[in-house]
Amino acid sequence: QSVLTQPPSVSAAPGQKVTISCSGSSSNIGNNYVSWYQQLPGTAPKLLIYDNNKRPSGIPDRFSGSKSGTSATLGITGLQTGDEADYYCGTWDNSLSAGVFGGGTKLTVL
Amino acid sequence: QLQLQESGPGLVKPSETLSLTCTVSGGSISSSDYYWGWIRQPPGEGLEWIGSSSYSGSTYYNPSLKSRVTITLDTSKNQFSLNLNSVTAADTAVYYCARHIRYQLLHDIFDIWGQGTMFIVSS
Numbered sequence: 001q002s003v004l005t006q007p008p009s010v011s012a013a014p015g016q017k018v019t020i021s022c023s024g025s026s027s028n029i030g031n032n033y034v035s036w037y038q039q040l041p042g043t044a045p046k047l048l049i050y051d052n053n054k055r056p057s058g059i060p061d062r063f064s065g066s067k068s069g070t071s072a073t074l075g076i077t078g079l080q081t082g083d084e085a086d087y088y089c090g091t092w093d094n095s096l097s098a099g100v101f102g103g104g105t106k107l108t109v110l
Numbered sequence: 111q112l113q114l115q116e117s118g119p120g121l122v123k124p125s126e127t128l129s130l131t132c133t134v135s136g137g138s139i140s141s142s143d144y145y146w147g148w149i150r151q152p153p154g155e156g157l158e159w160i161g162s163s164s165y166s167g168s169t170y171y172n173p174s175l176k177s178r179v180t181i182t183l184d185t186s187k188n189q190f191s192l193n194l195n196s197v198t199a200a201d202t203a204v205y206y207c208a209r210h211i212r213y214q215l216l217h218d219i220f221d222i223w224g225q226g227t228m229f230i231v232s233s
Contacts, residue, residue, distance in 0.1 A: 031216070035218070043225075044224065044225050045220075047223075051219070088156065088157055090157070092215075092216075096173055098171075099159035099218055099220075101156060101159065104157070
């Protein structure tokens with residue numbers, strides 16, 4: 001049971017847009033910044049978004065992040081088959097004094 | 111650029127101790143700007159943060175693992191290590207090391223990851 005809640009799966013057609021939600025509480029998302037990670041099949045996770053909405057160098061602007069209250073959202077536009085991956089949100093939980101991740105969302109590009 | 115590489119035995123018996131090392135190249139672990147962390151992923155499951163430690167001596171552990179975990183830094187070798195004792199089958203997972211940026215107690219970012227190493231607990 002993850003501290004952060006994500007939908008298990010989402011899907012959309014190539015070229016379309018998809019959003020992935022991440023729900024938490026005041027002890028985590030509500031008072032800390034959120035990161036998003038992309039894990040392509042058989043590979044290590046890769047930082048996609050940090051500080052709620054910032055992209056590391058090399059990440060295309062098709063990927064975006066936002067936060068409102070105790071929830072965060074990852075948006076991906078212009079979907080490509082290469083975007084098929086598992087996506088995880090992550091942040092710090094002040095009550096646990098621990099890093100926490102969502103359970104992950106599997107994106108399928110139909 | 112900074113690279114991380116995990117190493118260690120792939121198989122350990124139940125009740126024994128898991129010991130993994132992460133070798134850092136292209137940068138120094140002797141910086142108080144960063145923490146150095148471990149994250150694991152059981153087969154077919156999600157990510158679980160294990161703990162992070164910094165050169166300054168500050169260390170955080172996952173409360174669910176705290177009694178069994180130790181993370182140490184070896185600046186002479188530019189490595190950091192994970193020890194997890196009294197392992198069971200539930201500790202079978204891919205173990206990743208990562209650089210953990212933590213500042214202002216608000217920002218926690220795992221920005222660079224190792225490729226991961228599979229660790230199996232079996233008799």
